[in-house]
Amino acid sequence: MKKRIALISEHASPIAAIGGADTGGQNIAVAELARHLAALGYEIDIFTRWDDRRLPKTLNWRDGIRIIHVEAGPVTFIPKEKLLPYMTAFTKDMLRFIKAENNRYKLIHAHFFMSALVAADIKQKLGIPFIVTFHALARVRRIHQGRNDWFPDEGFAIEERVVAEADQIVALCPQDRDDLINLYQADPGKITVIPNGFRPDEIYPLDKLFVRMALKLDPKEKIILQLGRMVPRKGVDNVIKALGYMRSKHNFEARLLIVGGESDEPDPGITPEIGRLQKLAKAEGVSDLVTFVGRRTRDMLHYYYSAADVFTTTPWYEPFGITPLESMACGTPVIGSNVGGIKSTIVDGKTGFLVPPNDPVLLGRRIIELLSSNKLMMYFKENAIRHVNESYTWMKATHLTANMYERIATQSPLRAEDEDDSLSYIDDSFEALIETIEKSRRKIRLATLDSAQAIYRSLARGGKVLVCGNGGSAAEAQHFAAELVGRFEATGRRGLPVMALTADTAFVTAWANDFTFEEVFARQVEAYGQPGDVLVVISSSGQSPNLLKAIRAARKREMFCIGLLGKEGGAAGELTDINIIVPSNETSRIQEVQLHVLHVLSHLIEQQIMADDQNVIQITEEWSISQFQMAGLSGKTADKRKIRHESTKCDR
Structure with a gap:
């Protein structure tokens, strides 16, 4: 129900x-x-x-x-x-x-x-x-x-x-x-x-040169972005005054893009605030540096965020503020007011700067400081993307909200006395699993196929596969390795070199006890990984530090990395080459689908390996018969030799 x-x-x-x-x-x-x-x-x-x-x-x-x-x-x-x-x-x-x-x-x-x-x-x-x-x-x-x-x-x-x-x-x-x-x-x-969030599938970084070309912006110009509702309390006038200060006091110029309004064109008749801001820009002597864009659809916003060098938002007050999250999700640093929700989402000096809401001089100085240092901008960019993906997604906000709903609903007098909670839970769990499987079938089939092909290519070239995960994912890692070292469906195939890093309990417990658990998988990757090998990390959240360090260690060894993940992929999703992300926020549903994916991978890999092995055998047989014939042996004798060869054939 x-x-x-x-x-x-x-x-x-x-x-x-x-x-x-x-x-x-x-x-x-x-x-x-x-x-x-x-x-x-x-x-x-x-x-x-x-x-x-x-x-x-x-x-x-x-x-x-x-x-x-x-x-x-x-x-x-x-x-x-x-x-x-x-x-x-x-x-x-x-x-x-x-x-x-x-x-x-x-x-x-x-x-x-x-x-x-x-x-x-x-x-x-x-x-x-x-x-x-x-x-x-x-x-x-x-x-x-x-x-x-x-x-x-x-x-x-x-x-x-x-x-x-x-x-x-x-x-x-x-x-x-x-x-x-x-x-x-x-x-x-x-x-x-419960903070608001952003959608990683909707708001994400794009190549700056590409989006500037798409938006017909100067690829060399320094660009400041202001995006949001066009009302006085949003403090857009503060940014325009900062632009005037930058030009008059420091001879520093940058383009200010202002996106927002009641219409697609920046019409002061429809949006009076635009008219007020246009007059202010003229008074500050920066009309030539300010471009009013008008309203834009949500599917275009990450183009503007990605095109900008810095995003500014300096309202008088702000209960939360979604635009700073979206900007950081695109890798664009934010300079925002030290008020309300903004002061909790921006990490001052790490993902951007916080300034007083009505201080255009300090705002101008911070903009100049940021735009004058490529190193600082890159530092902010990397931190911003990591910060919002870890803490501010709609999936995470919804999970917290759903937990609150369940807490309130269980206390509600509306619960029917004859409502069988246990049977309802069983029915709901099956429905949730079926729904997750249906969504997964649509969303991860291509990533699953790509992963199978990547693992097969490595094995075919003589490489190996390392698999790791924590908790239930550790069990799934060992399950996957057992299917490929042993057999999944096909009998008579050779064993494949797949190693579950969690299976070495002596090393894992010793290293975790003597050093740190965060390094156990990375240490094994350093010991066993070679260029061309594959690392598969299994996680329902993609946030485990030991998995992230394992991926980074694999990168250094030029290994190919695959993430079997959930909950939008987490930080691991940013580091792997291929992501199979189960579209669910429930750990149990994620793990159930992940096990199915591992079985699918086992089948696909096994079938391709078997096909290759049969091809090698066929080629060997044909070569042997041709050698017999060249030696003048009769076809009958050759057939007998072929029979003997069948009884002694081996895998390559």
Whole structure:
């Protein structure tokens, strides 16, 4: 039985165009959370306000995800600051939908304070527990924006009520958690810190020269990128002032690309903030250095991140900030404000720099420092890619969220007394395995074939295969070696030189005890590995230090590296030549599919080796017969010799 979850995001639809005044990080967060929850087996309904009659009331968006457009006020765009009066209608329409479909939601996850108001009212009527991610807190926003904050004052009381009534609160960063406790007296036991993330299959580094050619940018120019919503609090004016300081005080010039706005063209009539920034650029004497690009689709963003030398983001405040993650994922260092979520995602002096939010002079100096040192830029680039892939992916965020859901759902009074948890678990586990296998079949078949061919080529040239892993993966490594040294399906084939590094328990325990467990596999690779050999690492996460060091040791010995991984590949996925990444975040599902992949590899390798051995035998027989014939032996005698040869043939 699949678990149905309701997400509420009253103004931030997952299908809205990103980059406008009311569309940004929350839209992305809701979309990605829904996508990844569905991949884990949840059924997701996203409730968002209906603002376009061209869209159906119920949209089957993706497998396992529906978007429910709720009638709340006129079916047209309304700024989010003016939506609060329509939340009563939103609640009524959502209740009608729930009752009409007889849906038994395990829980509701509300995004933003108005969605949380709806969730709190529904909890009162139906008893459904709810979780809230605020994305921005009214008191914090008012502190930083003052009169520029146009949300009604009623938001303060609503947030206080929601904090008290929510079953759990998601804080996006440590600062968010502190604000909830200090400004709202939130119960620390009800707060879970779960940062937003990025998708490695969507945001990844591209060759700088290639993307600059594709975007028609000067390949030699120093480029600063500013990307995001075009609103005053994002601090784009701070970057323009820094550009003016750099030119006037240091005679240092760089191109500033500003991506964002309400339209594909940078139209001040549609996006007033662009007009204000254009005037500022002129006043600072840098109009010729500033290029307003307009809004761009998400599939183009990693082109801009990769084309830039540095990404700047200096808002007055920022509850989290997804764009710094995306920039670092593309290997572009970030200079960001030392506020909110940004100060927790950027590692100052390692993946970029942190600066005060309104200090264009210091910002300009940091930009010059970074752009003047290729060594520093490369250092930041390598650290940035590693940092975000280890800590800030949507898969990791979703795994943490799902754990929280299960914790809340098990405490819910909605659980039926006759619900058989054990049988439900068995059914769900089979369904999850079947779903993972289906996804794997589509996604990893080519990588599996490439891996089999790489191992075969090494063995055919006289090379060998080293295999390693930890825990359950160690058992799978030994299983794989046993299949190839012994036999998998084919009888009569020769043994193949495949060694499971975990099998040498005397060495592993001695080296781990006397030196460090992180070096045990690397040490064996140094001892046994030769150029042209293959190293296979098996891991459900791809993060184990001893595996990473083994791969680096194999690289030094010019070995070919294959990763049989899960959970998006982890750090190991960046180091191996071929990745077979099982598309799941559950360790048990990953290991089950990995064992199947090892059996498939064994079959493919074995069949190719057998075919080669038969070819050698056939060639040897033909050569022997021809020699007999040349010696004047009769065909009958030759046939007898052939029979004798069959009885004594051996593998090459």
